[in-house]
Amino acid sequence: MSKKNKLNDLEGKEWIKFQKSWFIHNPPPREKGVLVHPAKFPETLVQEFIEFFTKEGQTVLDPMVGTGSTLLACAASGRNGIGIELNPKYAEIAEQRIKDFKKQGDLFHKKVKLKVIVANAANVAKLKLPEVDYIITSPPYWDMLRMRGAHTQKKRREAEALDVWYSDDPDDLGNVSNYDEFVDKLCNTYVKLEPVLKTRGYITIIVKNVKKKGRVYPLAWDIGKKLGEVYTLKDERIWCQDNQRLNPYGIYNAWVSNTFHHYCLNLRKE
Numbered sequence: 001m002s003k004k005n006k007l008n009d010l011e012g013k014e015w016i017k018f019q020k021s022w023f024i025h026n027p028p029p030r031e032k033g034v035l036v037h038p039a040k041f042p043e044t045l046v047q048e049f050i051e052f053f054t055k056e057g058q059t060v061l062d063p064m065v066g067t068g069s070t071l072l073a074c075a076a077s078g079r080n081g082i083g084i085e086l087n088p089k090y091a092e093i094a095e096q097r098i099k100d101f102k103k104q105g106d107l108f109h110k111k112v113k114l115k116v117i118v119a120n121a122a123n124v125a126k127l128k129l130p131e132v133d134y135i136i137t138s139p140p141y142w143d144m145l146r147m148r149g150a151h152t153q154k155k156r157r158e159a160e161a162l163d164v165w166y167s168d169d170p171d172d173l174g175n176v177s178n179y180d181e182f183v184d185k186l187c188n189t190y191v192k193l194e195p196v197l198k199t200r201g202y203i204t205i206i207v208k209n210v211k212k213k214g215r216v217y218p219l220a221w222d223i224g225k226k227l228g229e230v231y232t233l234k235d236e237r238i239w240c241q242d243n244q245r246l247n248p249y250g251i252y253n254a255w256v257s258n259t260f261h262h263y264c265l266n267l268r269k270e
Contacts, residue, residue, distance in 0.1 A: 009055050018052045022238040022261075041066075041138045041206060045239065047073035049136055049264070053202045054079055057111075058133035063121035063193060068094030070136060071114045072101055080113045082129060084121045086172060091118045122189045129196050135203040140174035141210050142182050142219060179217055187226040194230060197269045203231060206239070208262040220263035231267035239264055 010018070027042035046069055050060055056078040062070035065083025067090050074081030075098070085091040094116050119127060173189075176182040190203065197203060205227075207220045224233050239262045250256035 007055075008052050010052065015052075018048070021236070022240055024240050024242055026241055026243045041069055043069045043073045043076070045206075046070050046136060047077050049204050050074060050079055050134065051077050053134045053136075053204065055133075059130065061129070061132040061135045061193070061196065062137045063124065063135065063189065064137045064139055065094060065116065066090050068097045068116065071098060071116070075101055075112055075114060078112060082115050082117065082132065084117045084119050084124070084127070086118075086120050088118050091116050122185070122192060124189075124192050124196060131198050132196055133198055133201055135193055135197055135201070136206070137204075138206040139186055140172075141208065142174075142176070142179060142212075142217065183219070183222050183226065187223060190223075190227055191230050194269060199269060201269050202234070203267050203269070205265045205267070206262055207265065208259065211256075211259070220265065224263075224265050224267075227265075227267055232270050234266045234268050236266065237264040238262070 005015075008015075025042070025045050025048075027044065050070075050073050054060060057080070059080040059082065060070065060074050061082045061084075063084045065071060065085045068083060071081040071083050071094060073079075083091075083094060085094065098114050098116075117127060173182060173186055176185060190205070193203070205223060207223060209216055209218050209220050211217075220236075224236070227233065241260045244258070244260045246258050249258065
């Protein structure tokens, strides 16, 4: 590693590889214990971002940590992790996953400190968190999980003990039905994290635009534009999946894409 590398512990070849504006990542099958969560994102993907935007021993925050993917990625890469989760059920799963991961010996960096906090990230000022080096998270994709016709939720509705949406909590952003209100509340939550992030630290938000009733809502772009007024929007990386089954949406009638990509928005506190 170059002594001049102020951002991470990567060598030049690894650095350049990460700079590609798009990448393919097909997550491994989800563990049985986390299937209850309707929209978990993969530890393997999170770890790549953590290892680029931080050095070993630094601290990462996920304000919507769900079942703990970010914290496990921190443990595997030697970073400290703080996760905030609104839903106590998911927080409990995250705690258990951390305990189970610790039993895997060398895969877990024993010096790291991991913490799960049951709270609303919008109230972060009350939590008195230490300064963090990096923030990475994936928010609810509006209220799409509550759409009864959502194809990806069909099997979950038929299964027992699997959540179709996050919760019925009124503070849960996935329950906000008005799009503009949702974007405002979500972005305001991220703005409230700004005092906790170190100067020149990065925040990565993994999200995608959403389709609802025949219309596309540019969620990723709206988040980037709104948060660009507080942070500096530095760039995006497009996460593509190429192992998904194609469905004939609108065939012979109208253009409806099979959307297999997400936007990883990278912003910085100047």
